[in-house]
Amino acid sequence: MDEINYTLAGSWVAASLRSASPLMLVLLGETLTQRVGIVNLGVEGQMLAGACFGFGAAAVFHDPVLGLGVGALAGLVLSLLHGVLCIQLRVNQIASGLCVMMLGTGITSYVGRVFVGAEVSGLAPLAGQFASAQSFWQPLLTQLTWIAPLAVVLTLVAGVLLFRTRTGLHWRTVGESSTVAAALGLRPRLVQWQGLLTGGLLSGLAGAVLSIDYTQTWAQNMTKGLGLIAVGLVIVARWNPFLVLPVALLFGLADTSVLRLQAAAVNTSSYLLAAAPYVFCLGILVVTHLRADRDAHMPAGLKAVFNDR
Amino acid sequence: MSAAPRFSLQNINKRFGEVNANSNVNLDIYPNEVIALLGENGAGKSTLMKLLYGFYTPDAGEIVVEGEPLVAHSPKQSLRLGIGMLFQQFNLVPALSVLENLLLAFPAAPWWQWRRRRLTTDVLACLQRIAPDIDPQRLVRDLSVGEQQVVELAKIMALNAQLVILDEPTAVLTPQEVERLYQFVAQCRADGKVVVFITHKLADVRACATRIVVMRQGRIVGDWRTETVTDNELIQAMVGKDTGLIVNRIAPPKHLLPKLMVKRLNVSSRVGTITAMDFEVSPGEVLGIAGVMGNGQRALAMVLAGILVPDSGEVILDGVSINALAHETIKVPDNVAYIPESPLTNAVVAQLDLATNLQLRALDALPFLQWGMPALHEAQHKLAAHDVRPSDPHLSAGALSGGNLQKLVIARELSRPVQLVIACYPTMGLDLIATRNVYERLFAQAEQGACIIWFSEELDDLLRYAHRIMVLHGGRVQSIGPVASFDRQRIGRLMTGHAQAC
Numbered sequence: 001m002d003e004i005n006y007t008l009a010g011s012w013v014a015a016s017l018r019s020a021s022p023l024m025l026v027l028l029g030e031t032l033t034q035r036v037g038i039v040n041l042g043v044e045g046q047m048l049a050g051a052c053f054g055f056g057a058a059a060v061f062h063d064p065v066l067g068l069g070v071g072a073l074a075g076l077v078l079s080l081l082h083g084v085l086c087i088q089l090r091v092n093q094i095a096s097g098l099c100v101m102m103l104g105t106g107i108t109s110y111v112g113r114v115f116v117g118a119e120v121s122g123l124a125p126l127a128g129q130f131a132s133a134q135s136f137w138q139p140l141l142t143q144l145t146w147i148a149p150l151a152v153v154l155t156l157v158a159g160v161l162l163f164r165t166r167t168g169l170h171w172r173t174v175g176e177s178s179t180v181a182a183a184l185g186l187r188p189r190l191v192q193w194q195g196l197l198t199g200g201l202l203s204g205l206a207g208a209v210l211s212i213d214y215t216q217t218w219a220q221n222m223t224k225g226l227g228l229i230a231v232g233l234v235i236v237a238r239w240n241p242f243l244v245l246p247v248a249l250l251f252g253l254a255d256t257s258v259l260r261l262q263a264a265a266v267n268t269s270s271y272l273l274a275a276a277p278y279v280f281c282l283g284i285l286v287v288t289h290l291r292a293d294r295d296a297h298m299p300a301g302l303k304a305v306f307n308d309r
Numbered sequence: 310m311s312a313a314p315r316f317s318l319q320n321i322n323k324r325f326g327e328v329n330a331n332s333n334v335n336l337d338i339y340p341n342e343v344i345a346l347l348g349e350n351g352a353g354k355s356t357l358m359k360l361l362y363g364f365y366t367p368d369a370g371e372i373v374v375e376g377e378p379l380v381a382h383s384p385k386q387s388l389r390l391g392i393g394m395l396f397q398q399f400n401l402v403p404a405l406s407v408l409e410n411l412l413l414a415f416p417a418a419p420w421w422q423w424r425r426r427r428l429t430t431d432v433l434a435c436l437q438r439i440a441p442d443i444d445p446q447r448l449v450r451d452l453s454v455g456e457q458q459v460v461e462l463a464k465i466m467a468l469n470a471q472l473v474i475l476d477e478p479t480a481v482l483t484p485q486e487v488e489r490l491y492q493f494v495a496q497c498r499a500d501g502k503v504v505v506f507i508t509h510k511l512a513d514v515r516a517c518a519t520r521i522v523v524m525r526q527g528r529i530v531g532d533w534r535t536e537t538v539t540d541n542e543l544i545q546a547m548v549g550k551d552t553g554l555i556v557n558r559i560a561p562p563k564h565l566l567p568k569l570m571v572k573r574l575n576v577s578s579r580v581g582t583i584t585a586m587d588f589e590v591s592p593g594e595v596l597g598i599a600g601v602m603g604n605g606q607r608a609l610a611m612v613l614a615g616i617l618v619p620d621s622g623e624v625i626l627d628g629v630s631i632n633a634l635a636h637e638t639i640k641v642p643d644n645v646a647y648i649p650e651s652p653l654t655n656a657v658v659a660q661l662d663l664a665t666n667l668q669l670r671a672l673d674a675l676p677f678l679q680w681g682m683p684a685l686h687e688a689q690h691k692l693a694a695h696d697v698r699p700s701d702p703h704l705s706a707g708a709l710s711g712g713n714l715q716k717l718v719i720a721r722e723l724s725r726p727v728q729l730v731i732a733c734y735p736t737m738g739l740d741l742i743a744t745r746n747v748y749e750r751l752f753a754q755a756e757q758g759a760c761i762i763w764f765s766e767e768l769d770d771l772l773r774y775a776h777r778i779m780v781l782h783g784g785r786v787q788s789i790g791p792v793a794s795f796d797r798q799r800i801g802r803l804m805t806g807h808a809q810a811c
Contacts, residue, residue: 180402
């Protein structure tokens with residue numbers, strides 16, 4: 001009896017981690033981007049590009065790892081466009097981000113038609129068969145691929161990079177004030193490029209993980225606003241990579257619960273249930289916003305997004 | 310001076326558009342000097358020192374360091390030459406800790422920033438020496454302005470500066486912090502460093518300088534050893550003509566019937582606390598309020614202005630309770646003039662033009678359509694009358710200098726008859742002439758019978774112009790009485806909470 005409970009718990013954790021991995025990656029990317037003082041609404045488009053082109057490459061070359069790489073690059077290329085517009089040409093970041101998002105949606109809808117119904121092999125689970133069949137670890141090892149551990153490790157690495165290295169110090173400084181950073185001899189634009197491109201790479205990877213590892217299919221607009229959710233959840237995670245993991249897991253848990261509820265044939269519209277994680281997300285946002293020090297963690301440079309510079 | 314100059318500025322010229330910021334300036338800086346660079350706002354002091362620091366490039370002239378002329382000067386090169394400069398705007402990142410801010414200044418800081426690396430230890434040692442009471446893990450935004458300045462100084466010292474340039478360092482400090490800064494300058498001199506102290510306050514000059522250089526309109530107009538020159542000579546050199554800088558003190562009021570009454574006031578709010586405060590002010594009386602910043606001044610000013618509702622107690626002006634009004638609408642009453650501290654953030658909207666800023670007190674009385682010429686004419690008239698420069702009503706308020714901004718606020722607040730004037734640090738950061746203008750306008754209101762509540766940190770001015778002085782400490786009235794019963798030392802002791810009896 002206990003063993004079955006453990007297995008059940010394990011499979012919930014595994015499902016949550018699996019479902020949370022794409023969000024974790026894109027949330028981490030957006031966190032790093034906003035830390036250098038740039039808001040990138042284009043992550044939605046970048047994720048879609050990563051999902052579409054990554055899936056295409058994986059299907060054509062029968063190599064999921066290559067697909068992940070191609071997906072990450074697709075995200076990078078779109079973030080490059082955002083950078084040219086808002087770092088080099090000083091276009092308003094909101095406008096530029098929306099433009100990148102629409103571009104990503106449009107291109108993938110067009111290109112992605114040929115990939116509908118294609119098949120990818122997906123990634124191998126961490127362990128094929130586990131000796132002791134009934135334990136907490138069994139579902140974790142058989143249901144998870146190496147993506148989830150990678151995502152977890154990346155958040156930790158990013159946290160250490162941001163808070164314990166000179167590079168991270170420079171990123172945070174630029175995110176607080178480009179003017180002060182320039183006065184201190186840093187090159188703000190270069191630093192912003194670093195943060196933005198890292199974010200682009202991670203959001204592309206997140207999209208590819210979604211299509212290649214998680215759903216193993218391509219569908220038009222399959223990210224369903226996950227990129228934009230990430231932009232909102234950055235606030236909940238207080239621009240802190242170490243908080244990305246718990247925040248993404250909360251959302252993953254909500255997402256999994258909906259699937260379980262559907263599987264249990266709850267007598268509610270599936271559309272309503274599908275909206276539940278977003279309502280949940282909104283709830284967290286309100287709760288965190290009620291805190292007294294809600295603005296204390298926000299990089300001051302982000303306020304400049306709404307000013308003429 | 311027998312030794313060769315360590316730093317030498319030769320025939321320096323610098324123009325900004327139409328303005329000659331520096332013309333043909335020659336200045337030699339010798340070892341072991343503390344030079345006070347004295348002058349009014351806009352005299353070209355900061356420009357000259359920013360040229361020396363490499364922040365600007367001179368249009369003509371040469372900068373010579375230890376006999377070597379500099380080519381392609383830059384702040385980076387200054388770092389190598391041991392020139393450090395404390396700017397008026399600090400280059401600190403508020404959201405980062407003190408230690409992180411110090412480490413940022415070092416291009417060669419370790420990439421992996423765990424504690425206990427050599428540089429980190431050096432930097433910490435340097436901070437420890439200047440300010441043992443500042444915890445390096447605190448965030449800079451939680452520090453007071455004075456503490457932030459100390460962090461900047463630690464940064465300069467950690468970079469091993471031999472020439473330390475301080476740009477108006479005392480403008481933002483409390484009296485205690487000023488003392489600490491003087492000690493710092495003395496310490497620098499003892500360590501064999503050279504200090505250039507840019508200021509327009511004579512007190513600074515007397516406290517630390519060995520040599521005084523006065524600038525006016527981009528030129529050096531005087532150069533003395535400190536002990537060989539009188540204050541009057543300095544003022545005359547700074548101002549140029551023999552203008553009387555002392556405003557006449559207006560006669561104390563004859564009727565002692567109170568016009569403003571503050572009874573059992575208690576406030577506990579975000580901006581400060583006030584406990585059991587009682588005082589009265591007669592018409593035509595100037596009540597000067599002294600105290601270390603953050604001892605309830607802000608809360609008192611806001612309650613008197615009717616924009617903060619007290620927890621209990623009453624403020625009565627001319628028989629009308631101000632705080633009863635405040636319960637209905639949070640608004641400064643029409644017969645009260647309120648000149649808050651830091652006018653740029655508290656009194657004007659920087660992005661709006663001067664004409665609109667002049668009308669801000671009567672927003673709900675404005676016509677729906679905004680194309681009337683009368684408002685513009687009125688604005689032009691007020692700007693001219695108060696000598697706001699430039700007097701273009703279409704200019705945005707953010708473009709004005711500190712002195713002119715204060716004139717703009719005064720033009721708005723004091724152009725109509727008022728019963729009460731609340732002036733919070735109205736001359737902070739202003740030069741002598743601008744200060745005199747502010748005082749003239751302020752005291753003219755008292756002559757017409759208004760009560761003046763005047764918060765200030767310029768103790769000498771308080772003693773010179775106020776009729777009565779009230780010292781605040783910890784949100785309470787530490788002492789209140791006629792000006793004759795106070796002197797600098799007594800106020801200083803009262804401000805820090807000591808010596809109630811004497």
